Amino acid sequence: MKKLFILLMILAAICFIGVWIYQTQRLKKNAQAPIGKGQVVMNWGLIILFVIGLVGAFVAPRDKTSEPAEHHPANEHATKVSKAQSSSESAAAASSSSSQSASSSSATSSSASSSSSSQLQVDFPTDVSLNKTGDATVSFKAPANTQFEIKDSNNNVVTTLNGNAQGADQTYNFKKPGKYHVTAHNGDQTIDKDLTVRGIGQ
Known part of the structure; x- marks a missing residue:
């Protein structure tokens, strides 16, 4: 739709320039030549068409075959890949944390066991x-x-x-x-x- 308005604006501008040149040359040849109502109507019509095309080019929505169709799937794919990577990194971090916790717990348990085994052992009724x-x-x-x-x-x-x-x-x-x-x-x-x-x- 936007391209149609741009085309209309360009055609109206070309026609208006062509008519203006023709009318200018005619007046140079014959300054007394009357300007007909048809010429006035044509001039104003071309100006109105140019304005409509100009406004429409800025206001009309973009064509469906432009950016959204080309870039949005890529963006969505990139987002999905990013989320998958983030999820994978979170899982890896959680796994690393749990393994470190288990390692720390094992080390603590081993230390406690070692300390217990080296502690003085006595026995008597209490x-x-x-x-x-x-x-x-x-x-x-x-x-x-x-x-x-x-x-x-x-x-x-x-x-x-x-x-x-x-x-x-x-x-x-x-x-x-x-x-x-x-x-x-x-x-x-x-x-x-x-x-x-x-x-x-x-």
Whole structure:
């Protein structure tokens, strides 16, 4: 449609120029020649057609066979490719993040396991009762050269047991019921545990 208006504007301009030249030459030859109504109507008609073509060229929509048909599919294809790439990158990032998280978790678990395995291991009952004679013998099992420090509920040291190189069990005979705190030392390793001594028959 736009091309039609442009063509109309060009034809009207050419015709108007042709008529104007003809009328000018005629007046030069015969200045007294009358101007007919038909010439006036033709001149104004050509001017109106030129204006219509000019306005239509700016106002009329573009032809369907122009840009949209050629470029929009390409743009849509580029958009789809871009979205696919973005989705692929997001999935890769999520996979990388999860693998890093799993790796970190595995490393943490391994570290905790290693720390646990290297921690000082001691074994003794943490809840005992005085027997009929009013005492409770507790046996402390630990690696060689392990020292035990036993404190009462008031944080007073009750006794200290020094381990030997053979790693034999150490024992202590509790006479009073109550809450006790046991700390085991072996080199730079330390472990704390609570021990409860109950009264007779409890």
